[in-house]
Amino acid sequence: MSVSDRVMGRNGTFLSPIFLNHIQNLRARAGKVAIRVGGNSQEQATMIPAWAPLEGPTINKTANPVQVPGFTSSPLLTISEDLIYAMSNISALVGVEWYFGLPFLNEQEIPTIIEDVTSILGTNLLGFQMANEPDIYESHGKKPAPYQIPEYMADWERVRSTYAADRTDLIAPNVCCSWTIDELLTAGFLTQFAPHLHSVSVQHYKDNACANALIPMPPQDAFLTYQTHSSAQNFWNPYVNASQIISAAGKDFIMLETNTASCGGFAGASDSYAAGLYLIDLALQGASIGMSQILLHNGGVGQAYNLFTPPPNNQSTFRQWTTTPPYYSALIMSEVMEEDGSQVMDLLLGGNSTHTPGYAIYKSGTPIKLALFNYITDPSGANDAQFNFPSTQPSVRVKYFSSATGSTADKFNLTWAGQTMGDQFGSDGRLQGEEQTQTVQCNAGTCTVTVKAPQFALVFLDNQDTIDPGLSTQTWATSVATKLGGTAVVDPSILATSNGRGGAQEAFNVGGTSSGSQVYASGAQRQVFLSGALAGVVAMVVGAWAVLAR
Template sequence: MHLFFPRTHTTYTHTMARKWQTLALVVLPLILNALAITRYIPEGQETLFGIQPSSTDTSLATSYTGSAAYDPRTLNPPIPPTDPPVNTQFAIRLANGDIPGLSIRHHGAFLGFSIEFSVSNHVLGRNGSALSVPFLNLLANLQRRSGRITVRVGGNSQETATMVPSLASGRTLEKDKNGLYNPTQTPPLVYTPEILYMMSNISSLVNVDWFLGIPFNDTTNWHLDIVQKGQQILGDRVLGFQVGNEPDLYLSHGRRNEGYGPISYKGEISSLLNTMRSQGLKTQNQLIAPSVNGKWTIGEVIDTGILVDFANEIGILSVEKYPSDNCAAAFKTGAQVRQPQDMLPTYLTHATGVRITQQYLNISRFAQEVGKPFMMFETNSASCGGFPGVSDAFAAALWGLDYGLMMAYSNFTGALFHVGGQNVYYSPFTPPPSNRTASRQWTVGPMYYAVLAMTEVLGRSNRSQVIDLGVNNGEQSTPGYAIYENGVPMRVALFNYLDDASGAHDLRVAISIDGGEVQQPVSAPSSVRVKYLLAEHVTTKSNFTWAGQTLGANFKSDGRLRGEESIVSVPCDTATNTCTVTVPAPGFALVFLNDKAYEDSAPSGNTVTFATTARTRTVNTATIDPKALETSNGHGGKDRADIQSTSKGSSPNGASRLKEGLTQVVMTGLGVGFGAALFTLL
């Protein structure tokens, strides 16, 4: 289902969106509440796609031919070390006052999403009048905790994206299968301004700000429609425009001639700015650069004088980095293929996040000196789609959250986890393999849970400062962080990467607080509240829980958390002035040290969630061949629509569409009463 917005002309504004939102939330309930009935969504429909959604039967992997997003392959959890064994009982003593080593101040929306342009219409919606309800719900979950969300639409596919007024097919985006380019076989895109109207309408419902990318494939004749229309339609909702996606890889990808380097890139930005000014486009703080991958260092780009010459135009410094890649397996490059079982331990250690962030410490300091935000503009578990059994398993949730906290501690100002198509393992969320299927059939991956938990780790105060505590004598499988505000410890974040169902490797962490510079004695509150991020094993692939709530298994989510929220109250020992918190193996625990810490993180009631209870006006009698659905995206099948990844082997053609029906949907309002809106059943 998609949220239905009326559109009357091409200058649709935020004001008009708000008017329609008011109509949807206030007037229509009077008409629709009497008509709405519960829509039955058949259980088990996911078997049409060739797998059972929560299966852990590894034998399925040998015969599985469907999309990577639903690969049933399950790995073996590593056995906890015994020589020497990991210490499972240790103490953390926190201090009040001016603590050395704290990060800069952060907001709860530190982690966001980077959506590959080529799948944006499948994620955001069908067009400006039909928004994806599950996507709205997924964003609303985060807004209730952090107050806002940041989303980038771009990636490799932005580089050849061309805006046109309309497409004969009526779609908002199409791919040119004959124009595949670079080693990731990214197809060129043709799209309409509807993509931007979708973003604007989403922002009228959920507090989302956007990043966009300027095509860098033709630097002689700049294609700046994305800037002109982006500034016109999104206004201050667009935070900036990326100038080149990994320009340090242009040469190796065959997109620039020999001799191309940082100086050449700087010259292209100069040419771009001249063209923007000649067209009357806003330039101040509009550019995001250099978004290098590591072939060049960001320092080499800065040394060209880019921040001297374009100090007013570059608003954000950026890099892109994945800890590893699965390119040999994904693209049959002939290089040694990395085996997922061998890679799994590298995502069960604090050391991986430390290794990535250490290389950027000098730049993060420099960014503070020159007053520029410094972002990890695109990242995830592994490039070229991630690893089966790793990127889609609970290990990735723990690792992604740890990695996010390490970036916060290292003074990044934000990071975006990448969202690909059906052919990647790492996406935080994946729509079903046809944008005409029921809305409660999305698949939510582990990286979304990392983002969800991170919003509560940092809270809504915008004053959270992070420190890596180096707990347990620096043991890499049991890292811990403290979150401070104005010199007061507010929360403690504890990880347990070990996997042991017996409980023998559950951590018992004794937390106490002393007065630090204010010379107060060691103390502890009478009790603390704890929320847990849990799964049965590090290799579990679905039904993860955050504070007892889940987004379900494959093909089971409409973006709303299900189940009762579970918050554990842990009594503290007033004799020893310690609060001992247990962290299961595996698991993550967020400890709230006082009431304010909890209140600043707890979901607020000011955001609407979008339900999918509906009554269809027109009877939908369409049927579709199960094999067509099974191959509607990913490797295999030739009739696949706007839902591909940018990976080699993905077809750019269209899948069969299910019959449309106009559907009335009742939305449950949280904090604003009950509301209703019109949806299109896709």
Template sequence: MLRVLLWSLWLVHSGSRALAAITVGQQIPLGILSAVAPGATQLAAYNDTVLNPPPIPTPAPATSWGLSLQAANTSVPQGQLSIPIPGTFLGFSIEMSVITQLFGINSSFIQPPFLNLMSNIAQRSGAVHVRVGGNTQEYAYYVDSLPESRAIAKEKANTNNPTETPAVIYTTDFFYMLSNISSFSGVKWYIGVPFNDTTKFRFEIVEMGEAILGDNILGIQAGNEPDLYVAHKHRNKTYGPANYTDEIGQLIAAMAADDKIPVKNTLIGPSVSGTWSPEDVFDTGFITKYTDNLLALSVEHYPIDNCFPVYGISTYHDPQETFPSFLSHSAAQSLVKPYLNAASISQAAGKPFLMFETNSASCGGFPGISDSFGATLWALDYGLQMAYSNFSGAMLHVGGQNVYYNPFTAPPTNQSKFFEWTVGSIYYSALVSAEVFGKTNTAQIVDMFGNNASVYTPQYAIYENGALARVGLFNYMTDPSGANDYTASLSVAGGNVPASVQVKYLLSDSVSTKTNITWANQTLGTQRTVDGRFRGTENIITVPCDTTANTCAIRVPAPSFALVFFTADPLPAISTVTFATTAYTNLGATATVGKDVLATSNGMTGKTWLLGSTSKGQVAAATARPAVGAGRLITVWLLVMTGILLETWD
């Protein structure tokens, strides 16, 4: 009330001409809803909900135990070791409608934070795999140009789709933008052909993609979640797996007749989401009919949905009650189990098996779960379990401001001058996964089931070039007292432990926290402060081993993930190329003065103080006004003392 009164006094004294030149400081800027009136909706990407961590299970798992590891992959029992896994295993699936926010406006204006975030991972894994698509790819279409030289634009949302995702309009520059990102940061792309009209396929996205991106295209998705086409009113009620298989045949025939598509064997499907099983499609002859055109087989899956609060469909799930279901190894195992047979079928057919889109919950995730350190551990465990089960890659989905689960979020356009990016908790999952598997593309992983197969302390061993290279140790429990930290004594059968091992820790105070996540003591920053570059000094712990007993004792705090390096030279210097912001979308001046500085500065006297302006066209008018009188000076002094500052109003 005091600020409202003071503002009113200022208007009375200053007149209407001041309206364009002064704004009230220390307020929540436009578009930010974290401190709004009761009943207003907070943007999901910046939600501040913090849940309670689950209690320690009864009985609690042992806090000291041994884990015997084989020195060579040839000694691992047959069937327990995965296929070779690339460091690019955990990538990102980015909804096509949000790429302007994340990538940039066009090929000449690319977001430096995005380049930095991708470079962090590429330096560890050799590249980053990114799928651009989702529901918005199905209706995408090409135009020669767009206003303001934009690479894409969004059309009116499709109200038949429960998530009301819009169609995307794109230009040739969209592909040049992707190509430039690849050259800067090592990203390789999956794209999708629109699939809403199978009588006249819009192949521009494939033609231009192949011509401009070349080897930076990984594959072309053919149909996104076709098992939901009926529910989304994209097909009639009789549409089934056989119909989808027939449509893929039509797509292949049309591509064969298109001379602008020289590469015709990079299709990915069926990308079913769970309403159909992949076997439902495989049983139609999908693989045998189209094996020469298929690069990989794919599915998409979310463990649960949170559609009810926003769309009024499905069932309401209370986040606090749902939280524990993410915080054990059982969560990862149960998610992968339905796909074990499909993964085996894919291997037999000589095709990679991909989780093409996933995250913590469909319809945007859960507040307090999807953006927590618990989700970091869950997504990392889920990724490693998929790799152990012979998936060849998995894409963590990225949406807009209205979802909780984003690995990274750009600020809204009207906030980009004073806020930076936000990194979500599962970005760290992808970052750490890159170091788990490394750059050699020879890594093989095995689930160890140590500590009496406790679901709260899972472990994985990773073999590289046939030899034991790394061990990953999870602790899903939260206990600030340290009583449920555990020590795993690692031994090597058929070999010897080294004199010492190095350990990198993924840490936070609790599975509930979302602002204090570190990897080897480095963090990217808190909400709206991230530029994609790490902060803090990297801290890799050297642990001496007992070579006489052939053991290395590794402490794992509750909660955390520890990555133990057994190789002699495990950590070549990671020198990430980073990018600074050198251009701005708004060229008007932005002047601000910190309230503490303004409150304590001498400034000019009331006798000589003339009010200037930081708004265009206002300086002359302002300087021509008479000196401020005593009444006005008192008002200005009160404004200063209550946190008012002068800044640009654009």
């Protein structure tokens, strides 16, 4: 939450067009996008009253006076309604729906925040997260010991009944580390609080990349685990039983925060093509056990697992954001899943192969897509995988997610269906290039799709595209220019035949680059084109986000 205004936009008036473009790509495929504004910094946030004059930034941060050795303390936040108005305006433009974090450790602020967020967001509000990772409150010094499941449940009920008694859209228990969701269910959390819950949620990362990790994992080892199907399966094994219980109770089960590894991930691993493949596999595996939604966490500048990151300083020219492999995962999953719901099955191909897995995606019981992986890196082609399957169609359409050089270590210039988000500091949130969908002919009722090593393929069995053509071409440009001089653009053909100062025959018609001057070349008056700098200084993050599984 602490830097959400930096990625989404400075306030309700100045929104980031690059952020809007990134989200629009997802919306064109998924129909809608869910974003959570929250995290550790939500816990002690204060809302500026509506009657108070707005001075300073939308979010003001001060150092937390409580410092626990070995742990990073989140800043204390004061937020204004302008943050909520920015969220509302984003919804009006790109159809975002929101989860919002409540300050469980500053509970007297809850009624004000609920009132403001509810009145401004309206139907675009999905629910309120109440408590963030309560199972580490005790170890992080946020609650006095003992603070275990019985104390948490009593605390949660006290806060709910006092400050949110009429709410039926709360998100909990949001455990991550020390307690399991099965333990909470056994203790009666769902039975006791079901009438007040929008959904049941957890938070979890496969690996621990925090500086205080008891057993640090080398990034090289983590990188290898992002190239196996078993990693995705093992991640979800602890949630299979809970998923069945929660579904039987009529509630959605949400992974409210995840990514490759906690605390920003591993540089070189969490921002690799391998991580992009792993997160697609993770989302599909989660959907196959009944997860309703999975949200990827997006952190501040310097976080390896970010989906996209603005330049570290002011943006002064176009295409200076960096879009990384996890964004491609969200983009692809937005196209894999149907807007009105899908069913996913792990096909356990090749005897549950850990390197060439596959999934079937169903709509109303009918298979409509196949998701096929090849985790192996082998440019020789010897390990390209061929997937054979029956089909009543004469042909099928295929889209590929490919690395730039054929390596799982690639970070940039990846392509999804032939389109890319560009290089490092090379993105404006719009897909570059023409979309390429391959047509594979079938023979005698059998189709064969080749997936290179490494690569991901999405096969459309019904040959139906899921992209809204109207939404996919709609983008946003900056409306504010901050660099108004020194950005002249010269026609290359004129430059090639000129002699510097307007050509030999125009020795006295000297051109200038100062604002307001005229420019001449080859004796013909030329127009000066100005390129404006994109509005605002942008840095990351929202908190957690992305539509992956529904």
